[in-house]
Amino acid sequence: xxSEYTIGVDLGGTSVKVGLTDFRGNIIHKECMPTFAEKxxxxxxxxxxxxxRLVLDNNPVEVEGIGIGxxxxxxxxxxxxxxxxxxxxxxxxxxxxxxxESFSMPAYVENDANAAAIGELIFGAGKDLDSFxxxxxxxxxxxxxIFERKIFHGTTGAAGELGHISVDYQxxxxxxxxxxxxxxxxxxxxxxxxxxxxxxxxxxxxxFKWVHIENEVLTPKLIHEAAVKNDDFAIKVIIKLAQxxxxxxxxxxxxxxxxxxxxxxxxxxxxxxxxxxxNETIIERxxxxxxxxxxxxxxxxxxxxGILGASALVLYQA
Numbered sequence: 001x002x003s004e005y006t007i008g009v010d011l012g013g014t015s016v017k018v019g020l021t022d023f024r025g026n027i028i029h030k031e032c033m034p035t036f037a038e039k040x041x042x043x044x045x046x047x048x049x050x051x052x053r054l055v056l057d058n059n060p061v062e063v064e065g066i067g068i069g070x071x072x073x074x075x076x077x078x079x080x081x082x083x084x085x086x087x088x089x090x091x092x093x094x095x096x097x098x099x100x101e102s103f104s105m106p107a108y109v110e111n112d113a114n115a116a117a118i119g120e121l122i123f124g125a126g127k128d129l130d131s132f133x134x135x136x137x138x139x140x141x142x143x144x145x146i147f148e149r150k151i152f153h154g155t156t157g158a159a160g161e162l163g164h165i166s167v168d169y170q171x172x173x174x175x176x177x178x179x180x181x182x183x184x185x186x187x188x189x190x191x192x193x194x195x196x197x198x199x200x201x202x203x204x205x206x207x208f209k210w211v212h213i214e215n216e217v218l219t220p221k222l223i224h225e226a227a228v229k230n231d232d233f234a235i236k237v238i239i240k241l242a243q244x245x246x247x248x249x250x251x252x253x254x255x256x257x258x259x260x261x262x263x264x265x266x267x268x269x270x271x272x273x274x275x276x277x278x279n280e281t282i283i284e285r286x287x288x289x290x291x292x293x294x295x296x297x298x299x300x301x302x303x304x305x306g307i308l309g310a311s312a313l314v315l316y317q318a
Contacts, residue, residue: 117144246281
């Protein structure tokens, strides 16, 4: 490579984050601006460009290229982003071409969950793996499939929607229209919703006290804090979450013959409260040929997964 630096763009509905990264995965400089998604695609693209320009102006170095992790359906080969959620007025836009021409350098676009998987492949927990399944636990449940060190896109580029695997055909309705999706139990908003419903039956729980007496906001972090204090209800919530994820992930392993799993996102911060029952459920549910081969790893990039995953797109193309 002519340069050891890349630019990573983490495009979100609320903010756009841009970082200058070296090829070892160190973020040298980063900036953040509001996305202004409600003002339409032209404004969003203007904000992306302004944030990239700010980083470049503060770091007069040669840059190999720009990587962009975006929500929505992304056709990586064309650099197009189609109908990203929470971006009004956005249809199909050739974001890669626009940014490439604006900065006279290559620009690569990938779905944000796929970018996170590529980031773990290049910089993180998957560096020593040829194939693995990436699960990201956040507002929703995202995913990416790395097969023989390549991201698997499927026929239209939409592969990896692992959160919409149904674990209960009569289960909770998901925003995708299906029932019993992993996301309908493990996405942050859904998780908080069903915990709040069950909380009324557990008035002796620390969570009940914190939420209904001390007026704390119920969040995954609060659930984890209660579990750390040995709250029985909070621990059971995390075990139930682990079981739901385990049912879905075991199906993915059985279908793909990829036994290595990397878990990222905020809920992964539950640590052993989550990972131990999750590992047990997966091993219980996978076919015999996979039982001794399953590996479960926490993602390494954590809070920087967006920028580093996007930056890794440039190295991935090299």
